[in-house]
Amino acid sequence: MVENQVQDSHIIQLDKKEKKLALYTEDIHVYYGQNEAIKGVSLAFEKNKITSLIGPSGCGKSTYLRSLNRMNDEIANTKITGKIFYRDIDINAPEIDVYEMRKNIGMVFQRPNPFSKSIYENIAFPLKRHGLKDKAKLDEIVETSLKQAALWDQVKDDLHKSALALSGGQQQRLCIARAIAMEPDILLLDEPASALDPISTSKVEETLINLKEKYTIIIVTHNMQQAARISDYTAFFYMGNVIEYDQTRKIFTRPKIQQTEDYVSGHFG
Numbered sequence: 001m002v003e004n005q006v007q008d009s010h011i012i013q014l015d016k017k018e019k020k021l022a023l024y025t026e027d028i029h030v031y032y033g034q035n036e037a038i039k040g041v042s043l044a045f046e047k048n049k050i051t052s053l054i055g056p057s058g059c060g061k062s063t064y065l066r067s068l069n070r071m072n073d074e075i076a077n078t079k080i081t082g083k084i085f086y087r088d089i090d091i092n093a094p095e096i097d098v099y100e101m102r103k104n105i106g107m108v109f110q111r112p113n114p115f116s117k118s119i120y121e122n123i124a125f126p127l128k129r130h131g132l133k134d135k136a137k138l139d140e141i142v143e144t145s146l147k148q149a150a151l152w153d154q155v156k157d158d159l160h161k162s163a164l165a166l167s168g169g170q171q172q173r174l175c176i177a178r179a180i181a182m183e184p185d186i187l188l189l190d191e192p193a194s195a196l197d198p199i200s201t202s203k204v205e206e207t208l209i210n211l212k213e214k215y216t217i218i219i220v221t222h223n224m225q226q227a228a229r230i231s232d233y234t235a236f237f238y239m240g241n242v243i244e245y246d247q248t249r250k251i252f253t254r255p256k257i258q259q260t261e262d263y264v265s266g267h268f269g
């Protein structure tokens, strides 16, 4: 099929250029009961790049994203087939410690979901649960990750106030800080700016662009301008398949597939 040739050729292209891959998937299918939401997706994600997953509502972007750190395990009646390789290990293999794997492949959700704790504890608590007890080290990580998430200057004098008193945009950046405090290799974000005003959105975007120096970022977004602004690669999903996957500038200026062109130009459907 044309679609598969396009996505396969992209993987070959990445391999041929010996680009460093953070993660790749082979023939992923995800089922909710009888409903096949993902129908054989193979994609490769380059290290220290931002990849956007775009496509119309219900095409499977979030389902695919969640499969990348096994968040679909938390949903009853789901089944996944295919392989997801991280550091040459299939993350669905039975010997994988899911808890440890999610330390390396972190996730930020659409709605900010800070813990009902202080700003400081939102970051320190998960680290403590992973065994880190050294107060000086915890202080250092809290500060560094808040700086990386571009939130430190706004909250440094209020670290022991409730995270729930922050604005939505600040809460989302706190959730990003919490995720990066675990020092993941890969950060998955599901429409992290969809509930934010334009100023908070641009701060989150700036944060992500700065973070790619250290992390590989995969983001679901409905915002075409956002995908064009921040991502190096873009995958266009349609009805459970990836129709086209390429460098973002090509997807937005010279897409190979008509449906992609229709979607990115707003003439879809």
Ligand SMILES: Nc1ncnc2c1ncn2[C@@H]1O[C@H](COP(=O)(O)OP(=O)(O)OP(=O)(O)O)[C@@H](O)[C@H]1O
Pocket (backbone or CB within 6 Å): 032, 035, 037, 055, 056, 057, 058, 059, 060, 061, 062, 063, 064, 075
């Ligand atoms: N928890 C779930 N239980 C059952 N079916 C689900 C669940 N989540 C998603 N689906 C189904 O899987 C398909 C893909 O949904 P998904 O949320 O992954 O798409 P999406 O592209 O992320 O959509 P949107 O852009 O609206 O968030 C849809 O048919 C949806 O109804």
